[in-house]
Amino acid sequence: MKIGIGNDHSALELKAEIVEFLKEKGHEVVDYGTYTAESCDYPAYGEAVGRAVASGEVEQGILICGTGLGISLAANKVKGVRAAVCSEPYTAKMARAHNNCNILAFGARVVGAELAKMIVETWLNTEFEGGRHQRRVDMIMEIEGKA
Ligand code: RB5
Secondary structure (H helix, E strand, O other): OEEEEEEOHHHHHHHHHHHHHHHHOOOEEEEOOOOOOOOOOHHHHHHHHHHHHHHOOOOEEEEEEOOOHHHHHHHOOOOOOOEEEOOOHHHHHHHHHOOOOOEEEEEOOOOOHHHHHHHHHHHHOOOOOOOHHHHHHHHHHHHHOOO
16 A cells, blocks of 8 residues: 655654654555654644645655644545544544545554554554445545535
8 A cells, every 4th residue: 555654843752663663564655754753743744745645645644743743634634534532443444434534644653663563553454344334434524525
């Protein structure tokens, strides 16, 4: 799978571990930055990955900041994005199975590397169930079109 990844300065090390993990699993990774430890503004990276997912440039996105919150909030402002902050595998599984989320976010100051890998693996191995969940996801996306 082609996966876009983005992060702020708080998540440089964790991002590197996740990129390596994804490549070991055979995924193609596009890194939208940030690339240095210099303090930066997470909305830019949330938006970049959000746009890449929404345009189909990548199939799924992963975003990491200190908490996963700010960067996912930014991504969720891009039309077509459903980003979810997941700090454990159960939420990651349900975010895919029921909410058909297309961006996984988590916090480098919240989860350790091994837990993050379990969350990522669960996310990538879970398919959207469709059915009644499709109707609900459609309802969420219709909100984007309202003033
Ligand atoms: C940066 O200090 C921190 O605010 C950011 O990484 C993130 O946690 C924001 O939601």
